[in-house]
C-alpha cells in the first residue's frame with residue numbers, strides 16, 4: 545500500500561515538473577498543433593500576420609510571427625512565456641489598450657493550441 549502511495553506521489557511530482565506554463569522552451573502541454581493551425585485560419589489572424597505553415601497568413605499589419613519561441617517579449621510588453629502568450633492572444637486590448645490587434649473572442653482552448661503552434665514554428 546505504501547509503495548502504491550509513493551508511486552502515485554512520484555507520478556504526481558513528475559507530472560508537475562512537466563507543466564510547461566511559464567517557460568518558453570517547452571511546449572504548451574496537452575495542446576493540439578493542427579487544431580492551433582486551423583484556429584489561426586478560423587480567427588483570421590492571417591489578415592494581419594505572416595505565420596509560417598499557414599498559407600492564408602500573409603499580411604504585414606502586425607509583425608510576422610515566425611520563430612516566436614526565440615522572442616523575449618510579446619508585443620514588446622509581456623515576457624514571452626506560454627501563460628502570457630495565451631493571455632495576449634485572448635486579451636490584447638487588456639495588455640495594451642488601443643493596440644491595433646483586436647480582442648477576437650478566442651477561447652482558452654483555442655488560444656492554447658494557437659500558442660503551441662506559434663512556438664512550434
Ligand code: HEC
Pocket residue numbers: 584587588589590591592593605606607608609615617618619620632633640643644645646648650658
Ligand atoms: C487587425 C489586425 C490583427 C489581427 C486580426 C490579429 N493581430 Fe496579432 N497583432 C496585430 C498588431 C498590430 C500587433 C502588434 C501589437 C503591438 O505590438 O502593440 C499584433 C501582435 C501580435 C503578437 C505579438 C507579436 C510580437 O512580435 O510580439 C502575437 C503573438 C499575435 N499578434 C498573435 C495573433 C493571433 C494568434 C491572432 C489571431 C487570433 C492575431 N494576432 C490577430 C494585429 C492583429
